[in-house]
Amino acid sequence: MNKKLQFLVLGVVLILAILFFSVKWAFRPASKSVEKEKADFTMEASALAGEFEIDEQKANVMYLDKVIQVKGIIDNISDEKTVISVTLKDPESLSGVICSFDKSSLTITQLTPGEKITVKGICTGYLLDVVLSKCALVE
C-alpha cells in the first residue's frame, strides 16, 4: 500500500515536471541572434544574392528559414531604432544581402564600410536584396 502511494506521488511529480518544462519551452522567448546555431549553408554573399536574382522561387524553397553564413564586403551600415542593418554587396552586383542585427548583438563601431566580414543569420526572403535576420557576426 505504502509503495503504491510512493509510485503515485512520484508519477504525479513527474507529470507536473514534464508539464512545467513543456509550457516553459512553448513560451520561450525568441532569441535575438543565431550566434549559437549551426549554419545550414556557407557561401559568398554575392553568390546568395545571385541565386535569388536568377530564380527567386527556387531560392526561396532552398534557403527560407535556414541559417546561412555569408562572407561579403560591407556596402552600407544603417543604425535604426532597435536594429542595425548591414548591407553586404559587391560593387559590380545588382543586389546584395541585408543583414539585420539586434542592437544587443552588435556594436556599430565594430564595422566599417569596405571591410570584408562573415555573418550568419536566418534567411527571410528577397525584396531588392536578400534579407537575413537575427544576425550574428562570425568574423
Add this chain to the structure above:
Amino acid sequence: MKNKNILFLFIFLGFAMNISAQKLISKNGHIRFYSHTPVEDIEANNFQVVSILDPETGSVQFTLLIKSFEFQKKLMQEHFNENYMESDEYPKASFTGQINNLSEINFEKDGNYSAKVSGDLTIHGVTKKINTPGTIIVSKDKVTATAVLIVLPEDYNITIPDVVKEKIAKEVEVTIDVSYNKN
C-alpha cells in the same frame, strides 16, 4: 566656344532635373502590428520594409517579407507564419498607392504635412482597396512617412482557429514608419 557652354548648361540642367525627380527609396522601413485583447497583447516588428516614394508623381509603394516580422515569443512567430499567414505560400505583403493631395506637400520645404493615401493592399494573396491618412515629415536630409491603419485579418482570408480567437484581435493596428534619405 559658346556652343560648348550651352551644351554644358544643358547637361547641367539635365542633371539638376534628374536630382529633383529622384525617387525616394528606403530599405529599412519599420512596420509594426499590434493586436490588443483583454487576454493578451501581441506585437511584432519588421525593420526591413522596402519603400519607394516618388515626390513627382505621388506614387508610393511598400513591400515586406512576412517572415521578417519578429515576435517576443518564438512559438507565436511560428504560428503566425505557418498557420495564419502561410508565409511559404505568400512570402510578401505589399501596398501600391498614390498620395491624393500631392499639391499640398512640398518636398523641398521642411515641415509636417498630412497626406491622404489610397491604393491596393495585398496580404495573404488577397488585394483590397484602402484609404488612409498619413503624415509626411520633410527635414533637411530626410523624408519620413508615417501612418496608422486598421487591418481586419478576416478581410484577407486569414482564419483564426476558435481556440485562440480570444487572444487575437479582430482589428489589428498597423503602424508604418519609414525614413527615406535625401541624396
